[in-house]
Every structure is written in structure tokens, then in C-alpha cells.
Amino acid sequence: MTLKLGVPSKGRLMDKTFEWFGRHGITLGRSGSEREYAGYVQGIDNVELILLSAGEIPRELAAGRIHLGVTGTDLVRDRLGQWEQRVRELAELGFGQADLVLAVPRAWVDVNCLDDLDAAAAAFRARHGFRLRIATKYHRLVRDFLRENGVADYQLVDSQGATEGTVKFETAEAIADITSSGDTLRANHLKILEDGMILKSQATLFKSRVASMEAEDRRTLEVLKARLDLD
Numbered sequence: 001m002t003l004k005l006g007v008p009s010k011g012r013l014m015d016k017t018f019e020w021f022g023r024h025g026i027t028l029g030r031s032g033s034e035r036e037y038a039g040y041v042q043g044i045d046n047v048e049l050i051l052l053s054a055g056e057i058p059r060e061l062a063a064g065r066i067h068l069g070v071t072g073t074d075l076v077r078d079r080l081g082q083w084e085q086r087v088r089e090l091a092e093l094g095f096g097q098a099d100l101v102l103a104v105p106r107a108w109v110d111v112n113c114l115d116d117l118d119a120a121a122a123a124f125r126a127r128h129g130f131r132l133r134i135a136t137k138y139h140r141l142v143r144d145f146l147r148e149n150g151v152a153d154y155q156l157v158d159s160q161g162a163t164e165g166t167v168k169f170e171t172a173e174a175i176a177d178i179t180s181s182g183d184t185l186r187a188n189h190l191k192i193l194e195d196g197m198i199l200k201s202q203a204t205l206f207k208s209r210v211a212s213m214e215a216e217d218r219r220t221l222e223v224l225k226a227r228l229d230l231d
């Protein structure tokens with residue numbers, strides 16, 4: 001048996017994850033061509049690299065198909081109900097930092113906080129006959145956040161990318177998305193609500209609580225944790 005380690009298959013998260021393991025003397029890499037999702041591990045025995053979409057890693061951990069996985073805390077908390085029962089955080093990796101925020105058009109000068117949004121949402125519904133639309137791919141986190149903050153008169157519309165563009169294209173009035181530099185929000189004439197911070201996220205190494213492990217896998221995990229300076 002091998003210990004299966006899921007890592008994002010492309011982009012900044014993959015590169016930085018490879019670098020992070022490399023700093024601990026463990027070389028991860030993609031084998032084959034640029035487009036082939038096969039990987040290799042050097043510097044430790046019995047660990048297998050599985051290259052996956054960052055968004056699918058939470059589900060694979062929760063299903064026990066991988067033992068370990070690197071992805072953003074935002075994706076784990078959004079994709080998995082009761083995530084703490086299904087995965088455990090082993091280490092925050094110090095990259096992939098981004099904030100999940102709620103933003104509205106800068107032109108809405110009277111809307112600066114959640115209370116303002118609540119009032120604007122009621123007025124919007126009265127005027128247009130349908131609920132104010134918030135575009136996001138983070139359905140669970142946004143719903144929970146708005147419920148906890150007493151905002152009810154809205155509807156979520158699904159947006160799997162280019163979410164900030166939905167306001168200009170008039171498929172939503174507000175958005176909830178990840179921001180890092182703030183450039184994309186600014187370029188799309190959006191502002192973050194003063195109390196609109198939903199979650200601070202970063203890349204994290206997770207362990208599945210449900211994946212089955214034989215004695216040899218447990219030994220491999222202990223070796224790996226020692227190499228990574230984890231307790």
C-alpha cells in the first residue's frame with residue numbers, strides 16, 4: 001500500500017506546493033508531458049502523488065480516496081459540511097492567502113455594510129419583483145455568513161469563474177469571491193463591504209479522517225510528518 005497525497009494539478013498552488021515539499025527534502029513533480037496528470041515522488045518511500053483539481057481535493061479526502069491533500073481552507077469549508085469530522089488540518093503552508101469577501105458596486109454610495117445591504121435588498125425586491133442576486137461559487141460559506149448576519153432577502157446565482165464580471169453583465173447585483181491584491185475588484189468597479197469579510201483562506205495540508213490505513217501506511221505517515229516537522 002502507498003500513502004496517497006493529493007496536490008493541485010496546475011497553476012500557482014501546484015508550483016508552491018512542490019516548492020514547499022522541496023524545502024523539506026521531498027521532491028514532487030509532474031511526469032510525462034505538460035498535459036499528463038501523472039506525478040512522481042522522490043526522497044521518501046511509499047508516498048504516491050495524485051494530481052487533482054484544487055476544488056476536488058476536499059471531496060476526495062472526505063471519500064477516503066486520498067490520505068493527504070493540499071488545498072485552500074476556503075474550498076474545504078465550502079465543499080464539506082461538518083468538515084472537521086471528515087478532515088484534519090496538519091499544517092498551514094503560508095501561501096495561497098486570499099480573502100473571501102462580499103462586494104457591491106462602488107456606485108452604491110449608500111451601501112457600505114451588511115445592514116445597508118439588507119435594506120437595499122428589501123428595496124430592490126419591492127422595486128424589481130425579484131430578490132437581489134449575489135454571484136458566487138462559495139454557496140455554503142456565503143449562505144451561512146448571511147444567515148448569521150441577518151441578511152435574508154437575496155438569492156445566490158452560481159458563478160464558477162470571472163465572478164466579478166457578473167455585475168457588469170447584469171446577471172448579479174453583488175458578488176462573493178476570493179480576493180488577494182484587490183485588483184480584480186477595483187477593475188470591475190466593486191467595493192468590499194466594511195463587515196463583508198467572510199473567511200481568510202490559505203493553502204493547507206489536510207489529512208483524511210476516513211481513509212483506511214494499514215500499519216505500513218501509518219509508519220509512512222509518521223516518517224512523512226517527521227520530515228515535514230509536524231507533530
Ligand SMILES: Nc1ncnc2c1ncn2[C@@H]1O[C@H](COP(=O)(O)OP(=O)(O)OP(=O)(O)O)[C@@H](O)[C@H]1O
Nearest residue numbers: 053054055071072073074075096097098178180201
Ligand atoms: N488571487 C488569488 N491569490 C491567492 N490564492 C487564490 C487566488 N485565487 C484563488 N486562490 C486560492 O487558490 C485555491 C484554488 O482556487 P481556484 O479557483 O484556482 O481552484 P479551482 O477552481 O479548484 O481550480 P481548477 O480550475 O483546477 O478547478 C483556492 O483555495 C483559492 O482560495
Ligand SMILES: O=P(O)(O)OC[C@H]1O[C@H](OP(=O)(O)OP(=O)(O)O)[C@H](O)[C@@H]1O
Nearest residue numbers: 161162163177178179180181182183184
Ligand atoms: O484580488 P486579485 O489579486 O485580483 O485576485 C482575485 C481573483 O483571483 C481569482 O481568480 P482566478 O485568477 O483564479 O480566476 P477565476 O476568476 O477563473 O476564478 C479570484 O476568483 C479573483 O477573480
